[in-house]
Amino acid sequence: xSKFRKALLGAALIALPATALAEPLxxxxxxxxxxxxxxxxxxxxxxxxxxxxxxxVSTGEALFEENCAVCHGVFGEGVDRWPxxxxxxxxxxxxxxxKTVGSYWPYLSTVYDYVNRAMPFGNARSLSNxxxxxxxxxxxxxxxxxDDDFTLxxxxxxxxxxxNAQGFxxxxxxxxxxxxxTHEPCMTDCSAPVSISAHAQVLDxxxxxxxAAERRRAAREGGEVAAxxxxxxxxxxxxxxxxxxxxxxxxxxxxxxxxxxxxxxxCHQVGDTxxxxxxxxxxxIVGRTAGTVEDFRYSPALTEAGAGGLTWDAQxxxxxxxxxxxxxxxxxxxFPGLPGEExxxxxxxxxxxxxx
Amino acid sequence: MSEEETKEGRPxxxxxxxxxxxxxxxxxxxxxxxxxxxxxxxxxxxxEQPWGQYLGDGVDAHPYGMPSRxxxxxxxxxxxxxxxxxxxxxxxxxxxxxxxIITPNGVCFERHHGGAADIAPADYRLMINGLVExxxxxxxxxxxxxxxxxxxxxxxxxxxxxxxxxxAQLNGCQFTxxxxxxxxxxxxxxxxxxxxxxxxxxxxWLLAEGADAAHMxxxxxxxxxxxxxxxxFKMNGEALRTEQGYPxxxxxxxxxGNMWVKWLRRLEVGDQPWYHRExxxxxxxxxxxxxxxxxxxxxxxxSIITSPSPQMPxxxxxxxxxxxxxxxxxxxxxxxxxxxxxxxxxxxPARIDGPSLPKSMHRFYFxxxxxxxxxxxxxxxxDSTGYVQPTKDQLRAIRGxxxxxxxxxxxxxxxxxxxxxxxxxxx
Numbered sequence: 205x206s207k208f209r210k211a212l213l214g215a216a217l218i219a220l221p222a223t224a225l226a227e228p229l230x231x232x233x234x235x236x237x238x239x240x241x242x243x244x245x246x247x248x249x250x251x252x253x254x255x256x257x258x259x260x261v262s263t264g265e266a267l268f269e270e271n272c273a274v275c276h277g278v279f280g281e282g283v284d285r286w287p288x289x290x291x292x293x294x295x296x297x298x299x300x301x302x303k304t305v306g307s308y309w310p311y312l313s314t315v316y317d318y319v320n321r322a323m324p325f326g327n328a329r330s331l332s333n334x335x336x337x338x339x340x341x342x343x344x345x346x347x348x349x350x351d352d353d354f355t356l357x358x359x360x361x362x363x364x365x366x367x368n369a370q371g372f373x374x375x376x377x378x379x380x381x382x383x384x385x386t387h388e389p390c391m392t393d394c395s396a397p398v399s400i401s402a403h404a405q406v407l408d409x410x411x412x413x414x415x416a417a418e419r420r421r422a423a424r425e426g427g428e429v430a431a432x433x434x435x436x437x438x439x440x441x442x443x444x445x446x447x448x449x450x451x452x453x454x455x456x457x458x459x460x461x462x463x464x465x466x467x468x469x470x471c472h473q474v475g476d477t478x479x480x481x482x483x484x485x486x487x488x489i490v491g492r493t494a495g496t497v498e499d500f501r502y503s504p505a506l507t508e509a510g511a512g513g514l515t516w517d518a519q520x521x522x523x524x525x526x527x528x529x530x531x532x533x534x535x536x537x538x539f540p541g542l543p544g545e546e547x548x549x550x551x552x553x554x555x556x557x558x559x560x
Numbered sequence: 561m562s563e564e565e566t567k568e569g570r571p572x573x574x575x576x577x578x579x580x581x582x583x584x585x586x587x588x589x590x591x592x593x594x595x596x597x598x599x600x601x602x603x604x605x606x607x608e609q610p611w612g613q614y615l616g617d618g619v620d621a622h623p624y625g626m627p628s629r630x631x632x633x634x635x636x637x638x639x640x641x642x643x644x645x646x647x648x649x650x651x652x653x654x655x656x657x658x659x660x661i662i663t664p665n666g667v668c669f670e671r672h673h674g675g676a677a678d679i680a681p682a683d684y685r686l687m688i689n690g691l692v693e694x695x696x697x698x699x700x701x702x703x704x705x706x707x708x709x710x711x712x713x714x715x716x717x718x719x720x721x722x723x724x725x726x727x728a729q730l731n732g733c734q735f736t737x738x739x740x741x742x743x744x745x746x747x748x749x750x751x752x753x754x755x756x757x758x759x760x761x762x763x764x765w766l767l768a769e770g771a772d773a774a775h776m777x778x779x780x781x782x783x784x785x786x787x788x789x790x791x792x793f794k795m796n797g798e799a800l801r802t803e804q805g806y807p808x809x810x811x812x813x814x815x816x817g818n819m820w821v822k823w824l825r826r827l828e829v830g831d832q833p834w835y836h837r838e839x840x841x842x843x844x845x846x847x848x849x850x851x852x853x854x855x856x857x858x859x860x861x862x863s864i865i866t867s868p869s870p871q872m873p874x875x876x877x878x879x880x881x882x883x884x885x886x887x888x889x890x891x892x893x894x895x896x897x898x899x900x901x902x903x904x905x906x907x908x909p910a911r912i913d914g915p916s917l918p919k920s921m922h923r924f925y926f927x928x929x930x931x932x933x934x935x936x937x938x939x940x941x942x943d944s945t946g947y948v949q950p951t952k953d954q955l956r957a958i959r960g961x962x963x964x965x966x967x968x969x970x971x972x973x974x975x976x977x978x979x980x981x982x983x984x985x986x987x
Contacts, residue, residue, distance in 0.1 A: 228756045231705050232688075232696040239697065240689050243826050246767060246777060248834050275644070285644035297850030301962050303841065308852075311835050318837040321775040322674065325648070328773045372844060372854040381958060386946045389898060391907045398903035398936065400974060404728040404870075404983035410735060411640065415633035416871035423873035423979045466675060470647055481645060 259338025306347025461554025652738030693758030814890030874979030
């Protein structure tokens, strides 16, 4: 590192024009202590930034199941393609290394800092300090780093040593690669004749691209390239005749609802290409019997509610979205609820528009 | 042919030069191209066309103009199987469709860790805190009162090409090389901004933090911050796009894209790096012995032929053919680009055209007379430090196949006799 620092410092000294020493212009205003405290949440490996607090493994387990397991799995094993948080010990030098908190992360402070700033995904900054200590303790437990009776606090935080703490070193390309690759480029007879050793088409994992397919057809068969594969951006759309029995939706409300729907997007999709992700797709949700999307594994609570006659309409949706757990105890939606009535109305208008 | 000639020579001379030095069988191909003739008059010329008779759209038909509707296929694309959800995902710039060096704003690739934050300019705040004389808060209005600078820089995701380490995988340079864009930014240097707060002598590191739902953070050494880092509020003349960090993002020229924190809300001065998630769990390069490089910031010198490429076959058959592509280096400018048609055995210089700016994309062209035979086409860039873009095998010998990031190796396209290109590896 020191070598790099010296090199950079040298460069900086030459490059730094007089503006480095510029006098302040007096712009901006002093940050208040409360403001700095609200945003300065970062934690460093030496413990700087850790708030006072504590939490134990079993509290962490309950919090994790409630807030994290839908994506990361109860044991941190990762559901579908959501990140894996545990396991992978001794795999780093193998062919398919599994990089997890336990097998790869060098510092525990990174777990606290990251969970506190970014998780649960789609509802960041919703956990208390004690919650984050407890969840961090549970993630350590999932990785066999602590026992099940462990309590993590700001006081014993630095005692925890991560298994891969020694696994990193500062970028050494400067010495390990650059000298090898800095030379006069060879121009002729640089190697023996070569042949193809691997094809991408064998794997064929490239997404569909209609325009490229059409060009390849033209290359093979000759002739002009037909118009671009995708629909023109501004092709005239025939106005859909309004259905008389359905009350018109306020477009501004629908648009506001589309914005509120971002809070649902981590788990739900709507629209032509919608599929089930963490939650079921929400096409046609208004008027749909609860718990009835095929191929989605609902909680017993939601399936039973549907069998008992619960149909999603503006009223039941509003009640469910205000307080998912209170309205339907035992359902698995890890979403704290939408307290604002305006947000709920807008969202339901949007979902209604997507259900027509 | 000297390099001088290819860079400076007039197009005609250059092409003759290429034909000579390429030593290709020009006879047949050139004749075929020259003998194209029409037997019947072209109705597009002899008959009146609707656009020549009737009025088109008036002004204001599109208060914010969009590309021609015939270009609707020129779009960013993602690889759905890569990630669980688009809110934590990446898509790719259609570099195969573009020319010149500037990437249009609407097709600059996107990478989000918690979706794209939507922040009204009036709600925007930037805080500077930590080891400074004065902890400060700025509004967007405040930031617009500092002296501004304009610079063109490439932004490349460290994972660009990351799917290709184990073998040729994705068939299209959009997918193998499209995590990059090149934009002219307008903004304020961190030198100027940090002077306002007054960095204390022990302040050797800077933490940049985003306002989005990921609250993205990265540690940046103060030397780099004071060298050429900036905050930007304009890209290619207009406000940043939402997905590029509107209203304010950080620029860390020549260094990996993840550090260019979008929706920037805070700069904290400290005396050590923070080792946050994006500089430990991610953006560290795992080597074959199970240890990993950390803080691999600089983007090494790299180039790619964008046409022909798998999404851009040669459509015209044998004859005069334009090969074009992009080259860039996080350490400076591009000194030269060479082209091989035989998988790297022999090379000929390409012509760099357009501005040659440090830490910016360069555009190269190679005009040659294709005889219609199969080719193994490669480009190889050399930067202003004399670094020569390596082959994938050279990199794999050092880094193995699991390091994900910083794959700057030479790409091979196999061109078949139809002119179709395929992503292949050679040995």
